[in-house]
Amino acid sequence: MLRRHGVYMRREVVVLEDIVKIYRSGSVETPALRGISLKIYEGEFIAIMGPSGSGKTTLLNIMGLLDKPTSGRVYIDGIEVSKLNSGEIARIRNYKIGFVFQSFNLINRLTVLENIEIPLIPRGIPRPKRIQMATNALIRAAGDPSWLPKKPNQLSGGQQQRVAIARAIVGEPPILLADEPTGNLDMASSRIVVKTFQELNKTGSTIVVITHNPEVANCTEKIYVLRDGRLIGEVSPDPSKCILNM
Amino acid sequence: MFLLFLIDIFRMAVKVLTERKTRAILTIAGIALGPFALVMISSVIDGYGDYIVSQVQGLGQNTIVVFPSGNNKLTENDLNNIRSIPGVKRAEPFYSIQGQVKVGTETKIVFIYAIPPDLVFESISGLELEKGSIPSETEYLKAIIGHKIAYTDDGSVAYDLGDVLTITYLKSVNGRNEVKRVSVVVNGVVKEFGGAFVLSPDLTIILPLEAGQRLLGLSDWSGIYILAENSNVVQDIVREIQSRYRGVVDVVSFQSIANVINSVVGAVNFISFAASLSSFAVAVAGVASTMITSVIERTREIGVLKALGFRDREVLIMILAESIIMSIIGGVIGITLGMIGSHILASTGVTIRAGPQAEIVIKAPPKITVFGILRATILTLMVGIAGGVFPAYRASKIPPAVALRYE
Numbered sequence: 001m002l003r004r005h006g007v008y009m010r011r012e013v014v015v016l017e018d019i020v021k022i023y024r025s026g027s028v029e030t031p032a033l034r035g036i037s038l039k040i041y042e043g044e045f046i047a048i049m050g051p052s053g054s055g056k057t058t059l060l061n062i063m064g065l066l067d068k069p070t071s072g073r074v075y076i077d078g079i080e081v082s083k084l085n086s087g088e089i090a091r092i093r094n095y096k097i098g099f100v101f102q103s104f105n106l107i108n109r110l111t112v113l114e115n116i117e118i119p120l121i122p123r124g125i126p127r128p129k130r131i132q133m134a135t136n137a138l139i140r141a142a143g144d145p146s147w148l149p150k151k152p153n154q155l156s157g158g159q160q161q162r163v164a165i166a167r168a169i170v171g172e173p174p175i176l177l178a179d180e181p182t183g184n185l186d187m188a189s190s191r192i193v194v195k196t197f198q199e200l201n202k203t204g205s206t207i208v209v210i211t212h213n214p215e216v217a218n219c220t221e222k223i224y225v226l227r228d229g230r231l232i233g234e235v236s237p238d239p240s241k242c243i244l245n246m
Numbered sequence: 247m248f249l250l251f252l253i254d255i256f257r258m259a260v261k262v263l264t265e266r267k268t269r270a271i272l273t274i275a276g277i278a279l280g281p282f283a284l285v286m287i288s289s290v291i292d293g294y295g296d297y298i299v300s301q302v303q304g305l306g307q308n309t310i311v312v313f314p315s316g317n318n319k320l321t322e323n324d325l326n327n328i329r330s331i332p333g334v335k336r337a338e339p340f341y342s343i344q345g346q347v348k349v350g351t352e353t354k355i356v357f358i359y360a361i362p363p364d365l366v367f368e369s370i371s372g373l374e375l376e377k378g379s380i381p382s383e384t385e386y387l388k389a390i391i392g393h394k395i396a397y398t399d400d401g402s403v404a405y406d407l408g409d410v411l412t413i414t415y416l417k418s419v420n421g422r423n424e425v426k427r428v429s430v431v432v433n434g435v436v437k438e439f440g441g442a443f444v445l446s447p448d449l450t451i452i453l454p455l456e457a458g459q460r461l462l463g464l465s466d467w468s469g470i471y472i473l474a475e476n477s478n479v480v481q482d483i484v485r486e487i488q489s490r491y492r493g494v495v496d497v498v499s500f501q502s503i504a505n506v507i508n509s510v511v512g513a514v515n516f517i518s519f520a521a522s523l524s525s526f527a528v529a530v531a532g533v534a535s536t537m538i539t540s541v542i543e544r545t546r547e548i549g550v551l552k553a554l555g556f557r558d559r560e561v562l563i564m565i566l567a568e569s570i571i572m573s574i575i576g577g578v579i580g581i582t583l584g585m586i587g588s589h590i591l592a593s594t595g596v597t598i599r600a601g602p603q604a605e606i607v608i609k610a611p612p613k614i615t616v617f618g619i620l621r622a623t624i625l626t627l628m629v630g631i632a633g634g635v636f637p638a639y640r641a642s643k644i645p646p647a648v649a650l651r652y653e
Contacts (some may be wrong), residue, residue, distance in 0.1 A: 066553055067647040087557045095556020105550045109265045110258075119554045121254045168553070224543070 012075070013174050013206050014040040014063055019072035021058050023231075024102035032058040033069070034229040040208060042174065045201040047237070048210045056210045057179055059226065062095050063179045063208065065089050077174055094122055098168030102180035103158045106152040106184035112138070112163050113148040119171045133170055139198055140203075141166035158189025163195055169205065176200065176207045182216055191243055194219050198244075215243035252567075259567040266540065270572060273536040277576025277629055278583065280526040282621035285584025287518045289612035290592045293510030297610030302504045305447075306369040308335075310483055310499040311474040318494045320467045328470055329488050330580070334480035338362050339467040341458030346416035347451075349405075350398035356414060358451045360458030361471060363390055366607065369473045372445055378407045378434030384458035388433035394448040396435040405432050418462060428461055477501060526625050529576075533569050533633025541565060541641040548641050549649025558642040564636035566631065573630025581622050588612035 006080060021033040032055045040046060050056050061067035065081060074081050076096050081089060098119075109236050116134035125133070135145050142162040152160050161181060168176055178197070182190035194216055201207050209220060215225045219242035223235040239245060263270040276373045312328065314320050320339065328337045334597055340361035342478040347356050359366070363380045376396075381388035391405060398404050405411050409432045430453065439447040458464045474480045480501045487497050541548070548561055556564075 061647045064553070066650065067645070087559065090552065090555055090557040090560075093553065097554050101550075105546065105650070106548055107550070109261055118551065120559055122555050122557065124248070124250050125253075126250060171555075201560065 005138050008231045011042040012039050012078075013042050013077050014038070014208070015073075015075035015166070016063065016239040017073040017075075018067045019059075019062060019074070021055070021062065021067070024204045030079045032229055033062070035072075036229075036231055038176075038224070038231065040206060042206055043204060044222065045197070045207045046209070047220040047223045048208065048216050049212060049214070049223055049235075051212065051237070054226045055229040056212075056226055060177055060179050060208070060210050063175075064099060065066060065093050080245050088120075094119055094171065096173050096175060098171070098173040100161070100164050100168050100176065100178035104157075104161055104164045104184070106164060106167075108151060110148050110151075111148065112152060112155070115152060115163060116148075116167045116170050123171070128211045134166070137170035138163065140200070141169060156189065157185050161168055161185060161189070161193050162196055165193070165200070168181040169200065174206055176205050178207065181209060182211065182213060187243070190216065193225045194199055194243055213243075215241060215246065218242040219244055247598055252433060252563070255560070255564045255567050256571065258564060262540070262544075262568055263571060269536055270541075271592045272533055274576040274579065275570050276532040277529045277573050277626060278528050278580035280522060280629065281577050281580030281626050282584040282587065283525055284519065284522040284622045284625070284631075285410075285581050285614070285618060286587040286591060286612075287522065288515055288618055289585070289588040289614045291511060291515050291518060292613035292615070292618070293588075293592055293610045294596065294608055295507065295515075296613055297608060298511075299504045300505050302500050302507060303369070305371050305373070305474075307501055308474040308480060309369045309479040310474060310480060310487075310497060311469055312472065312487060312491075313469040313496045313498070314467075315494060315496050318493070320470055325338075325470060327490065328472060328487065332484055333475050333483050334472055335475045336365060336368070336473040338365050338453065338455065338471050340469060340471050341462060341464045342468040343415050343417075343462060343464070345413045345451075347395055347411060347413055350402070352398065354395065356392070356395060356413070356451055358415070358462070359455065360453045360455050360462065360464075361387075362455050363452045365471060365473060366452055369471075370447065372439060374437045375522060376435045377438040378432070381433045381454055383454050383456065385433070386454045387430055388454070388459055389430040390434040390436060390451045390452040391432055392436050392446070392448040393438040395451065396432070405436070407432055411451075412415050415462070415651050426463070430457075430461070437467055523625075526629055529629045530633045533629060534574065534636060536572075537565065537634050537637035538640075540568065540635045545641075545644060545649050545652040549646050549652065552644075552646035553650060562638045564641035565641050566634045569634025569638070570627065570630040573626050573633075575627035577623055580621060580626065584622070585612075585614055587611070588614065 003090045016038040019033050019036040023030045023032055024112055025209055034061060048056055048059065058067065060184045061068050064196050065074070065076065073145065076092055081092060084092070113131065115135050116137055117130045120133060123180065135148065136146060138145055142159065147155060147159065147163065152163060182193055185193060197209065198219060207217065211217050218237040218239065223236060223237055224231055325337060325339055328334060334631070338361060340359055341356065342359045345356055346353050346356050360520065362383065367380065376393070378390070389411065391411065396403065396405050396617065410429050411432055412427055412429045414425065414427050417426045429576070434615065436447060455462065474483055480499050484497050484499055487495065551561060589612060592610060592612045595607050597607050
C-alpha cells in the first residue's frame with residue numbers, strides 16, 4: 001500500500017464513527033450494527049466479510065447513504081452527512097459514490113448505453129458528452145464498447161455486472177461500493193469482475209467489496225470481519241487464495 | 247440545465263409507456279373519453295344555440311310585441327299611450343290569425359297578419375321582396391306572401407303576381423267556430439327567409455291593416471307591434487309597458503326571447519359540462535390505478551435511480567411525466583375525435599315539432615371555440631396530474647434501501 005501512497009497524507013474518503021443501527025418493528029428492536037468505527041482511505045481496496053445476518057449490507061447501505069444510522073456519524077469525502085436533507089444526500093451519492101449490486105440492477109428496457117448514462121442525468125450533462133463518458137466508462141470496465149446499443153438481457157451475467165460497474169464509475173466517484181458483486185455469478189465471470197475491480201483500483205479507485213466468498217476477499221488489500229453487528233478484526237488477505245490465482 | 251433534465255425525463259417516461267403498450271393505450275383511451283364528450287357535446291349545443299339566437303335576432307332586434315292577456319282588449323288609447331313612451335319609433339296595431347292555403351297539391355298552415363306592411367319590412371332587416379310591391383293602406387285585398395306559399399316544395403310557381411289566393415280559416419262567432427274563406431290578390435312575394443323560429447316569414451301572408459276588419463271580419467286587435475329606436479332602449483320600453491299595464495298585457499321582444507334562449511343554452515351547456523366532468527373523474531381513477539401499478543412494479547428500479555443520485559423531486563417529476571404524457575396524448579386524441587364527432591352529430595340536425603305540420607329542423611355547424619378547446623385541454627392535463635401525483639409522491643418517498651430490497 002505504501003508503495004503507492006508513499007509519504008503523502010492519505011485522504012479519508014469514508015469515516016464511520018460509532019455507528020449503531022437498530023431496526024424497529026413495532027415494539028421489537030433488532031440491533032443490526034452495534035457501534036462501528038472505520039476509516040477508509042483514498043485508493044484502498046477493502047473487503048468486508050461476515051456470515052449472513054452479521055450486518056454487512058446494513059453497513060454498506062449506511063456508507064452509501066442509502067440508509068441512516070440510528071446513532072453515530074458518517075463522513076463522506078470529509079462531509080458530515082447527518083444534518084443534510086434527502087436532496088443533498090442524493091447529490092452526494094451522485095457525485096461521491098458508485099454502487100455495484102449483487103443482482104446488477106440494470107434497467108432492461110434501456111440500452112446498455114442508457115443504463116450507464118443514468119448517474120449523469122441529474123447532473124444535467126448534455127447527451128453527446130454523456131455518450132462519450134459512458135463509452136469511456138464501458139471501455140474501462142469491460143474493454144468492449146460494442147455492447148452499448150444492446151439491451152442488458154442480451155448479455156451474460158458477467159457482462160451485465162461489468163456494465164453495472166461502468167455505470168458505477170461513469171461519474172468518476174471517489175468511492176465504489178459493491179454488495180456481493182459475484183454473488184450471482186459463476187467462477188469464470190466472478191474472476192473477470194474481480195479482475196476489473198483490481199484494475200480500477202490500480203488506476204486510483206477506492207473500492208469496498210462486501211462478500212462472504214473468501215476467494216474474492218483474498219484478492220483485496222485488507223479484510224474487515226463483521227460478526228453480530230461488530231467489527232471483530234482486520235485480516236491480511238492471502239493472495240494465493242485469491243480467485244485469480246487458483 | 248433543468249430543461250435538459252426534463253427532456254431526458256420525458257424520453258425515459260416514453261420508454262416506460264411503450265414498454266407497457268396495452269396498459270398505456272387503455273389508460274389513454276379512458277383519458278380521451280372526457281375531452282371527446284366535452285368538445286363534441288358543448289360545441290354542438292353552442293352551435294345550435296347560436297343558430298337559434300341569430301334566427302330570433304334576425305326577426306328584429308328592435309321589435310316589441312304587446313298582446314292583450316286574458317279577456318282584455320287593446321284600444322286606440324293604449325296605442326297612443328304606447329306611442330308616447332320615450333324610445334318608441336313606431337307603434338301599430340295588428341290582427342293575426344292562422345289559416346290554410348293550398349300550395350300546389352299540398353295544404354299548408356300559414357300565418358296571416360293584417361298590419362301596415364312597411365313596418366314589418368322596416369323592423370325585420372333580412373326581409374326583402376323578391377318581386378311585386380308593398381300594397382298601400384287602402385288596398386286591403388292585396389297580399390304579400392311568403393316564399394313557401396308562392397312556390398311548392400319542389401320549386402315550381404304556385405302563385406304569381408296578380409293570382410288569386412284563397413285562405414281558409416276558422417273564426418269564432420258567438421262561441422262557435424265557423425269555417426271562413428277569403429280570397430286575396432298576390433301583390434308581392436317575399437324572398438326566401440330560411441330557418442326561422444318563433445314565427446316563419448316564409449309561411450306568412452301580410453295584408454294591410456284594414457284587411458283585418460274588412461276582409462277577415464276581426465273586431466279586436468291581436469296586439470300592438472312596436473319598433474324601438476334602437477336595441478339599447480328595448481329593455482327600457484318593455485319595462486315601461488309592463489309597469490303601465492301590469493297584468494293586462496304580455497310583452498314580448500325578440501331580444502328577450504334571445505336572452506331566454508341564451509340562458510337556456512347556457513344551462514344545458516353547463517349540465518353537459520358537469521356530466522362530462524364525471525368522465526374526467528373516472529379518468530383520474532384510471533390514471534391513478536395505472537400509475538400505482540406501474541410504480542409498484544418498478545419499486546426496485548426507483549431504488550436504483552435513487553442510489554445513483556436521483557433526488558426525491560426528480561423521481562416525482564419522472565413518474566408524473568408518464569401520466570402527463572398519457573394525458574397529453576389522450577387529450578389530443580379526444581379533442582380531435584370530439585371535433586370530428588361534433589360535425590357528424592351536428593349534421594344530423596334536431597327536429598322540433600310544434601304540431602303535426604309545424605316542424606322546425608335545426609341544422610347548424612358546431613361552434614368550436616378556443617375556450618372550449620382550452621377548457622378540455624386544461625381539464626385533461628389536470629387528469630394526468632391528479633392521477634399521477636399520488637403515485638409519484640409515494641414513489642419519491644420510498645427509502646432507497648427499502649426499494650432496493652423489494653422483490
